[in-house]
Amino acid sequence: MSGNKKTAGFEPKIVGFLCNWCSYAGADKAGTAQTPYPPNVHVVKVMCSGRVDPQFVMEAYENGADGVIILACHPGDCHYKEGNYRAVQRNRILKQLLSQFGIEEERCRLDYVSAGEGEKFVRVITEMVESVKRLGPLSVNKKRAAV
Amino acid sequence: MKIGVYFCNCGTNIADKIDPEKVKAAITALPDVAYFKTADFICSEDGKTFLEEDLKETRPDRVVIAACSPRDHENTFMRVLAKAGMNPYLMQMVNIREQVAWVTADNERAAQKAITAIRGAIARVRLHQPLEKKELEACPDALIIGAGPAGLKAALTLAEAGRKVVLVEKTPVIGGMPVRFEELFPNMECGPCMLESILGEVLHGDYAENIELLTLAEVVDVAGFYGNFIVKIRQNPRYVDTHQCIGCGECIAGCPASAKNEFNCGLNERKAIDFPFMGALPNAPSIDTATCVRWKGEECKVCKESCPMGEDVVNFEDREQILERNVGAVLLATGSSLYDCTAIPGLGYGKLPDVYTSLEFERILSSSGPTNGEVATANGTAPRSIAIIHCVGSLDPDHRHYCSGVCCQYAFKFNHLIESKLPQTKVYHFYKELVIPGKEGFSLYHHATENHNAELYRYEKIGSLKISAGTKGSKTIKNSSFGKETVTADMVILCPAMVPAAGSEQLGAMLEVSRDRFGFFEELHGRLDASQSKIKGVYLAGTCQAPMDIQKAMLQGMATAGYVLSGLAEGKKLEIEPITAAIDEERCAGCRICLSVCPYKAIGFDAEKKKSEVNAVLCHGCGTCVSGCPAGAITGNHFTNEEILAEIGGMLA
Numbered sequence A: 001m002s003g004n005k006k007t008a009g010f011e012p013k014i015v016g017f018l019c020n021w022c023s024y025a026g027a028d029k030a031g032t033a034q035t036p037y038p039p040n041v042h043v044v045k046v047m048c049s050g051r052v053d054p055q056f057v058m059e060a061y062e063n064g065a066d067g068v069i070i071l072a073c074h075p076g077d078c079h080y081k082e083g084n085y086r087a088v089q090r091n092r093i094l095k096q097l098l099s100q101f102g103i104e105e106e107r108c109r110l111d112y113v114s115a116g117e118g119e120k121f122v123r124v125i126t127e128m129v130e131s132v133k134r135l136g137p138l139s140v141n142k143k144r145a146a147v
Numbered sequence B: 001m002k003i004g005v006y007f008c009n010c011g012t013n014i015a016d017k018i019d020p021e022k023v024k025a026a027i028t029a030l031p032d033v034a035y036f037k038t039a040d041f042i043c044s045e046d047g048k049t050f051l052e053e054d055l056k057e058t059r060p061d062r063v064v065i066a067a068c069s070p071r072d073h074e075n076t077f078m079r080v081l082a083k084a085g086m087n088p089y090l091m092q093m094v095n096i097r098e099q100v101a102w103v104t105a106d107n108e109r110a111a112q113k114a115i116t117a118i119r120g121a122i123a124r125v126r127l128h129q130p131l132e133k134k135e136l137e138a139c140p141d142a143l144i145i146g147a148g149p150a151g152l153k154a155a156l157t158l159a160e161a162g163r164k165v166v167l168v169e170k171t172p173v174i175g176g177m178p179v180r181f182e183e184l185f186p187n188m189e190c191g192p193c194m195l196e197s198i199l200g201e202v203l204h205g206d207y208a209e210n211i212e213l214l215t216l217a218e219v220v221d222v223a224g225f226y227g228n229f230i231v232k233i234r235q236n237p238r239y240v241d242t243h244q245c246i247g248c249g250e251c252i253a254g255c256p257a258s259a260k261n262e263f264n265c266g267l268n269e270r271k272a273i274d275f276p277f278m279g280a281l282p283n284a285p286s287i288d289t290a291t292c293v294r295w296k297g298e299e300c301k302v303c304k305e306s307c308p309m310g311e312d313v314v315n316f317e318d319r320e321q322i323l324e325r326n327v328g329a330v331l332l333a334t335g336s337s338l339y340d341c342t343a344i345p346g347l348g349y350g351k352l353p354d355v356y357t358s359l360e361f362e363r364i365l366s367s368s369g370p371t372n373g374e375v376a377t378a379n380g381t382a383p384r385s386i387a388i389i390h391c392v393g394s395l396d397p398d399h400r401h402y403c404s405g406v407c408c409q410y411a412f413k414f415n416h417l418i419e420s421k422l423p424q425t426k427v428y429h430f431y432k433e434l435v436i437p438g439k440e441g442f443s444l445y446h447h448a449t450e451n452h453n454a455e456l457y458r459y460e461k462i463g464s465l466k467i468s469a470g471t472k473g474s475k476t477i478k479n480s481s482f483g484k485e486t487v488t489a490d491m492v493i494l495c496p497a498m499v500p501a502a503g504s505e506q507l508g509a510m511l512e513v514s515r516d517r518f519g520f521f522e523e524l525h526g527r528l529d530a531s532q533s534k535i536k537g538v539y540l541a542g543t544c545q546a547p548m549d550i551q552k553a554m555l556q557g558m559a560t561a562g563y564v565l566s567g568l569a570e571g572k573k574l575e576i577e578p579i580t581a582a583i584d585e586e587r588c589a590g591c592r593i594c595l596s597v598c599p600y601k602a603i604g605f606d607a608e609k610k611k612s613e614v615n616a617v618l619c620h621g622c623g624t625c626v627s628g629c630p631a632g633a634i635t636g637n638h639f640t641n642e643e644i645l646a647e648i649g650g651m652l653a
C-alpha cells in the first residue's frame, strides 16, 4: 500500500539504449503494429549493445533518469557476433557499482529483443516502467530536486 | 551555430498525434535553433526537392529531421544533404512515427516524448563531425583454395569474367571427391565424365589463361585484408614437368618401388611415380619421395630413362618453391572427409574384413579403382548379400548432431549399382532416419524400395547395431531396436557423417576464420550470407562450410564468385564507411583489450610503437572496443562518447 502512495502520479524518466540491428528494429515493429505502450522510455540508438559504456548509464541517472534499460540482440544473434556478450559482462559489473551507490538493481535492466519481437518490446518496456514506478523516483534525483 | 529542424507530418500519421505547433514552441526556444519547418512527406519527390532547396537557401550548420524511423529514410535524407552540398553526417534523425506517434495513447504525452527526443538530437547534432567515406585501391583477383566442384566452379566463373584466379590444390589432382565416384546420384551420371567439361575448361579452355592452377600446393601464409591480401603458397615439387609430359605412363611400368594408394583409400598399391588413378587430371604423374628409392640413396632413374619425351621431363632436381601472390579475396573450398568409423567399435570397421566406408566402396565400384570396378569379398567371391548402414555417426549427440543430407541418396545409388553388377545379391539397408530431399532424389529411393532384393530396416541408435563375424567369412548384423532383425551379409558398407577436411583447423587459424562447433568454417549468416565467412573478403564454398551435395557446392562456388565480382572490380575503389573506430595514439596505453574484444580482428598492434591501430577496412563500427578501452583512447565515429552523453543530457534536461 505504501508503494501506491509513492507511485501516485509519478511518471518515471527512463533512458533506453537500443542496438541498431535487433532491438531498435523490434521497437519499430511495435510501432508498425501500432501497439500503445507507456511513453516513459527515451531511446538512444547505439550500433550495438556492446557500445553501451557504464559511463552512459551513470550519466543518465545523474541527469535525472529513474531507470535505464539496455536492449540487445538475443545471445548468438548480435550483428557484430559477440557485442551483446560484452554488454552482459559489463552489466554485471555495473550492477555491483550501482548497489554501492544505493541504486536498486531493478533500475537497470538488460534484456533481449529481436527485430521481430514487437510484442516483447512492448511487454519489456511496460514491465520496466511499472517496476520503476513502484520504486518511485530515484533518491539521488530526489535529493537533487530538493537542492 | 545554426541548427535547422524539419518536422515531417507524414500526412496525418504524425501530425494527428503530435501537434507540430506544440513541438515548435518548445524547440524554437532552444539556443541555436534557427528554424522549425514542417512538411507533409519529406521522403516524397516533392518533399526531397523542398528539403534540398531549403537547405541550399538557409545553409544551416546542422540539421535535425523528426520523421519516421531512420531505418526507413536516413539514407534518403543523407543523399539529399549531399545533393544540397552538405556533409550528410551533419544530420540527426528523430523517430517520432514508429517510436512515438504510433505507440502513444495520449496526444499530450506524445508531444512531450517527441520534444524530449528532438532535444536529445539537437544536443547531439551540434557535436557531429563531417565524415568522409575513404577510398582504397583493391585488387580484383582471387585466391581459391581447393579444386573440387565448388572451387572449380568459382574459378571458371571468375576467369570467364576476366578475373585472374590463383587456384591452389594440395593433391596432385583436381576435381575433388566426385572424380573418384563412378556414378553420381540422382541421375547415375558418370562422375569423371560429368566433371570433364569443367576440368577441361580450367586446364585448356578459352579462359584457362586467367587461371593459375597450382597442384601439390598449399597456402602457408596470408597477410593483409579485403582488397589487398598477400598470400604465400608453397609449391611442392612434382618432379614431372606437366607441360612436357604427355601422360603416356611409360615411366610407371618400370618403377621398382610401391606403396599404398591413398586415392584408393589404401585398397591397392601404386608406384613411387604414378597417377593417383587413371584419368586423373592434370594428366601427369608425380613422384612420391617417401616411396622412391632415389630418396633412400639408390641411383635409380628408370622413370627418367623410360620417358619417350626426353630426359628432362622427369626432373629429380625439382624443388619446393614459395610463391607470393596479391589477391583481393580468398575463397575457401577445401571440402570434407568422413567421420571416423572406428569411433563406433560395434560396427567392426578396421577389424572385420569386408566392412568398408562409403568412400572405399565408391573406389571399389569405380572402373579406375583398386579392383577395376569388380565387387568381391576378401575371399575373392562375389558377395551374396550386402548390408548398407545409413546414418553412421549422424543425428547422434554422441557423435555428430547433424544429418549430412547426402548419405541416403548415395546409399540408394549403391543399391542401384549393386543390382546392375550383381543382380542376385541381396541388399539390406539399416537406417536411423531416411532423408531424401529435393526434387530428384526420390527415383533412386523408389527404385530401391521396389526392388525385391532390397530390404529396409530401421534402427534407433547406432549403438543398437552390432556387427560381428559370422560363418564362412560372413558378417552378422544384429539390430536390438525396433524390429530386432538379425541378418547375415558378406559385405558391409558404412555411410558416415561428413566432417570437415583435415587441415581446416590450421587454415582457419591462418585466416582467422572461425569454425562452428562441428569444425566447419562458420558463415556470416546461416541464411543471408552462408557463403561469406566472418572475415571480410574470405568466402566459403562447398562442404568446408556445411555438408552438401555437388549441386549445392557448385552453386556456392558461383555465389562466392558473385561476391568477388560485385565487391571488387577493376578500377573500382573500395569504399570505407566512416562509421568506424579510431585510436588516439597518445592515449593508447598498449593494453590490447581492444584486440581481444574486436569480433573482426580489425585491430592490430604495432609492436614497435606499442600501440593498437584500427584497420578501417575491416572495422564494422560496432563500438565494442570504444566502450571497452580503459584509457578512453578509442573514438567511435558518429557515436562518440561526447555525442551520446550530449544526447542523454539533452533528453533529460
Ligand code: FES
Residues within 6 Å of the ligand: A019, A020, A021, A022, A023, A047, A048, A049, A050, A071, A072, A073, A077, A078, A079, A080, A081, A082, A083, A084
Ligand atoms: S548488434 Fe544488437 S547487440 Fe550487438
